[in-house]
Amino acid sequence: MPVGFDIGNSSCFVAVARQGGIETIDNEYSSRNTPAFVSFNEKNRSIGVSAKNQCITNLKNTVSVFKRFIGRKFTDPFVQQELTDFPKPYKVEQGKNGEILIKVQYLEGEQQFTPEQMMAALLTKLKQISEAGLKTKVVDVVVSVPTFFTDIERRAMLNSCEVAGLNCMKVMNDSTAAALGYGIYKQDLPAETEKAKNVVFVDIGYCSLQVAIVAFHKTKLKVLATNFDPCLGGRNFDKILADYFQQDFKERYKVDAGKNMKARLRLETECERLKKLMSANTQSIPINIECFMDDKDVTGRMDRTQFEELSAGLLQRIETVFQTLLENSKMSTSDLAAVEIVGGSSRVPSIKSLVQKVFGIEPSTTLNADEAVARGCSLQNAILNPTFRVRDFSINDAQPYSITLSWQATMEEDR
Structure with missing residues (x-):
C-alpha cells in the first residue's frame, strides 16, 4: 500500500x-x-x-x-x-x-x-x-x-x-508534498499551452516556517521559488507567552519557573493551550496552574491584542520571509492565483493577516492544515508504485542550496 x-x-x-x-x-x-x-x-x-x-x-x-x-x-x-x-x-x-x-x-x-x-x-x-x-x-x-x-x-x-x-x-520536501496533494485532484488547472496557475504554500510548523511558489498545469507542478526560516515556528509564540507569564508570576507570586524545568514545561504547555484559545476568541482568556511551585496556585489573563503586541518581532520575521520569497521569484502579487496555508501553527489570526497583507490574497484552507504533507507523501508513493494507478502528474522540485561541480582533468584536457 x-x-x-x-x-x-x-x-x-x-x-x-x-x-x-x-x-x-x-x-x-x-x-x-x-x-x-x-x-x-x-x-x-x-x-x-x-x-x-x-x-x-x-x-x-x-x-x-x-x-x-x-x-x-x-x-x-x-x-x-x-x-x-x-x-x-x-x-x-x-x-x-x-x-x-x-x-x-x-x-x-x-x-x-x-x-x-x-x-x-x-x-x-x-x-x-x-x-x-x-x-x-x-x-x-x-x-x-x-x-x-x-x-x-x-x-x-x-x-x-x-x-x-x-x-x-x-x-520529499514538506511544501512540495502539500502542493502535490493540492494539484493532483484539481480539475480546473490550465492546459500545458496556457499560462500556469501560481499558488503560494505557507507551512508554519512547530519549529520552522517554509514558503514556496508553485506553478500548476493539468499534468504537472513546478516549484518556482522557496524560502524558509528554520528557527521560527509555533513554539516561538509559546515561548513569548511563557516568558511573559514567568516574569508576571515571579513578581506577583515570588516563584521563578526559570529555575525549575518541570514548572517551566508545565507553563509552556498551558501557554500553547492559551495560544490556541486566543486564535479562536477575541476576549481575554484565563490561565490557571494548580500547585505551580512551592504549592502555590497561579493565575493570569491575556487577550489576542496583547498577544499580537508581544509577538510583533516574530511577525516581522515572518513578513520578511514572505517578502524575500516574492523578490526571489521575481513575481508580483498579480501573478499569484491563490495562497494555501498549512501546518500546526497556521491557525494564528495574525499570521493569516500577514499572508493577506504581503500576497494580496486571502489565505485559503482547501488542504487539511495538519495532514496535507502526509497525504502528499502517500500520493508520491502511489505515483512511484508501478502496481498503483494514478493520473499522470509530474513534479519538478527546487533545490535551495547551490551545487558545486568538480572533476579531475584528464591529461588530454590539460594540454
Whole structure:
C-alpha cells in the first residue's frame, strides 16, 4: 500500500493512498496525531502518545524535538542555538567523533543514543501504526523533510528508515508534498499551452516556517521559488507567552519557573493551550496552574491584542520571509492565483493577516492544515508504485542550496 509519513518536530501523521482516495491512519489511541516523543524508564521504552504523557512525570528521560539534531555535529552553531534558546530536560552531549549523544536512564543504567537512533525508534512506531491500520506489512514509504534539510540530513533520515526496516522510496520536501496533494485532484488547472496557475504554500510548523511558489498545469507542478526560516515556528509564540507569564508570576507570586524545568514545561504547555484559545476568541482568556511551585496556585489573563503586541518581532520575521520569497521569484502579487496555508501553527489570526497583507490574497484552507504533507507523501508513493494507478502528474522540485561541480582533468584536457 502506498504509505506516506509526515515527520514533524512535535507531531507525526501517517496517510495511505487507496483507490477511493487518501486516508489518514489512526494510532492506537484513535488519534491521527502521533507525538514525536520517545520516553525511557527502567523496564521499557514508550513512543508517541504514551511517551508524551510522561513528559512531566519522567522529565529527564523523555526525548522530543530530536529531529533538529539529525545529521548534525554537536558543535554546529544551529545545534548550539537550539540548546541555548530551547534548553532540553534530557542530557545532550558531544561524542568522541563530534556526534550528538542523547543520554537517558534506561533498563539497568545510563544509555546513550544518537538522534538517528531516536528517529529510527519513531519511524518504527509509525510503521507499526501503518501495519495495524492496514492489516498488512508496510515496507515502502515516502517520508517528508523540511525544504532546508541538507544532503547530510536527508541521508541521515534515509539511514534511520533503514534501521526501522523501511525502504524509503523518496524523501520529499514538506511544501512540495502539500502542493502535490493540492494539484493532483484539481480539475480546473490550465492546459500545458496556457499560462500556469501560481499558488503560494505557507507551512508554519512547530519549529520552522517554509514558503514556496508553485506553478500548476493539468499534468504537472513546478516549484518556482522557496524560502524558509528554520528557527521560527509555533513554539516561538509559546515561548513569548511563557516568558511573559514567568516574569508576571515571579513578581506577583515570588516563584521563578526559570529555575525549575518541570514548572517551566508545565507553563509552556498551558501557554500553547492559551495560544490556541486566543486564535479562536477575541476576549481575554484565563490561565490557571494548580500547585505551580512551592504549592502555590497561579493565575493570569491575556487577550489576542496583547498577544499580537508581544509577538510583533516574530511577525516581522515572518513578513520578511514572505517578502524575500516574492523578490526571489521575481513575481508580483498579480501573478499569484491563490495562497494555501498549512501546518500546526497556521491557525494564528495574525499570521493569516500577514499572508493577506504581503500576497494580496486571502489565505485559503482547501488542504487539511495538519495532514496535507502526509497525504502528499502517500500520493508520491502511489505515483512511484508501478502496481498503483494514478493520473499522470509530474513534479519538478527546487533545490535551495547551490551545487558545486568538480572533476579531475584528464591529461588530454590539460594540454
